[in-house]
Amino acid sequence: MRITQHPILTFERGKEVNFTFNGAPMKGYEGETIAAALHAAGVKVLGKSSELHRPRGFYCAIGNCASCQMIVDGEPNVRTCITLIKEGMKVETQEGKGVIK
Amino acid sequence: MREVELLVIGSGPAGLCAAISAATSGAKVLVLERSFKPGGQLIKQTHMFFGSESQYASHRGVDIADILLEKVDEFGDRIELMLNATAVGFYEDNVVTVLKDEKEYFKIKARSVVCATGAYEKSLAFPNNDLPGIYGAGAVQTLMNVYGVRPGNRVLMVGAGNIGVIVSYQLMQAGIEVVAVLDAAPRIGAYLVHASKLARMGVPILTSHTVKEAIGADCLEAAVVCEVDERFRPIPGTEKRYDVDVMCISVGLSPLNELLAMRGAVMKYVPQLSGSVPLRTNSLETSIPGVFVAGDASGIEEASSAMAEGYLAGLCAAASLGHVPPDLNDRKLEYMSQLDGLRSGPVGERIRAGMRNSKL
């Protein structure tokens, strides 16, 4: 779900990068955030809330609300709306508060 | 612990202008920005700005960010811009704790601080308002204008203020259908030019309407809206259902300034400025000497006033550190009169009342 034609903006996408989402291979572009790359691939549910286990997507997209937290390369509570996607990243949905290993 | 002369928190128009202004006076500045991209809200704004020449009116927000960043570059030896760096705590003696790259954690001690952290988008209470697919309007603007990603296929916009109406127009520009814009108020809040553009494209703007509930299993699938009476109570029997996969919430912004409250600055709830704000002098100094505030963090206004406030706060912060330019008073008066101009007329009455209510 990427925008290809736009009257004002041109989107210069960076190099293609490969990453995994819950183990499944995915593609994104250098220079975009994890949340943007996932959304482009149709993934909207990024985690589950801690008490009622309700699905969570992003909300503010500027690092403010913590709604987009995921486990990235084993590290929980990463705000994926302000963290850039990198080659080989392991991205996983987070259930609740996350466990620091 | 690293020590700096002036620390600016936030790299939106207010923070960048504060840094440029202070560096012009000779101060050494460190700017912290939590995002990997500087510019704050400007980087997603593809529409022409209103305002006056000194605040780059008739430029697009994205282009204003570039102009300011070029100026920051010219001061390369005096301004350091640290990205992916969130200020998470603000303690006595102006010690600020920083989380860098979501990993490293360290302290910075500053002689003076300008807090230019901007604002956050308010949420709205209705059943299932937490479903993925329900996003802040600014978030959708970021996704679409910065990353070129479609938020979805059919959008319901909640809020007919400037942001709601502008983002609706930008969604249509990107080829995404906006089924309706609704607002609980009986009148459209946005400037007429923006609202009529949307009306010409056939998007209905429903005033005196609110969201009754969102429907969906894992993600948003539909929204039920209804009319409200003059006291904003839902009118039974007026429900309408829209099948949408995106709902944008654009019911206003609130100043983001918990750091100042944590530092102990005297705060006050000022409705005209859309939330809790620090009391401050005409020089934008808070109740804590050497700690300044600028931009949306001091009260919700616009990028134009954020820039003028940034220049003023940066100038005064540098002066408090001993960097006193010969034309200090002239420059101070110039920025203050720019602010008065931006807040003049009937539209500015609310802000003027807010300013009176937040004086130190």
Ligand SMILES: Cc1cc2nc3c(=O)[nH]c(=O)nc-3n(C[C@H](O)[C@H](O)[C@H](O)COP(=O)(O)OP(=O)(O)OC[C@H]3O[C@@H](n4cnc5c(N)ncnc54)[C@H](O)[C@@H]3O)c2cc1C
């Ligand atoms: C759709 C839309 C349309 C608009 N149209 C106009 C217009 O036509 N004309 C106009 O004048 N204005 C307009 N505005 C308003 C304008 O964008 C804002 O008023 C302006 O950006 C405020 O500037 P600021 O520097 O105070 O805050 P921001 O631009 O929000 O910048 C704050 C920065 O601080 C950073 N930050 C926050 N907390 C921390 C922390 N703890 N540590 C590190 N960094 C942090 C943020 O990431 C951000 O980059 C519009 C806004 C929107 C959303």
Ligand code: FES
């Ligand atoms: S969506 Fe709000 S912090 Fe990422």
